[in-house]
Amino acid sequence: DAKTTQPNSMESNEEEPVHLPCNHSTISGTDYIHWYRQLPSQGPEYVIHGLTSNVNNRMASLAIAEDRKSSTLILHRATLRDAAVYYCIRAIERTSGTYKYIFGTGTRLKVLA
């Protein structure tokens, strides 16, 4: 079962780091891990993605466990504008070269001023 699980909600204080976990225990070697977020009343927007190594960009960092069964999205300093639903997604590559996308249920992040 290709489940991707996330906590339903998390809270953080403004200007503190936030660690958003995602469990993808059945991941295979060629599955990419993507993170998107959805701000209120908007479409989802890309945050970051990775395969095996940890990744950094201007928005966030992605820490991937050595066994790849879990990953953590890290927001280094949460701001009120980071309040959103964060989705962890597996892009599963099949032997045919096609892809199947498995979405987590999303974590609603609340940032407290």
Next chain:
Amino acid sequence: GAGVSQSPSNKVTEKGKDVELRCDPISGHTALYWYRQSLGQGLEFLIYFQGNSAPDKSGLPSDRFSAERTGGSVSTLTIQRTQQEDSAVYLCASSLDVGSYQQYFGPGTRLTVT
């Protein structure tokens, strides 16, 4: 440049009617995706296109749902004999290619079935 556009932005239809939802991807993007988001729920993956072909249709909720893409560009999601449970926001996204590529989402079409 222009982003992903979807039309109509809102659609209200009576139960049992057919509806067509349109998506215009970013020019040059070979991959196109359809998602559904029911009120207060997460994203549900429906189908994706690589070029004009849809390798995996298993995410479509029922045989009342179909999608096509022509010319490697515009895509149409068709829902036949709409039901009230089809009410949701239908989101379209596109990316340069599948797999590791960033998806760009459109604003969505809010479908209400009365």
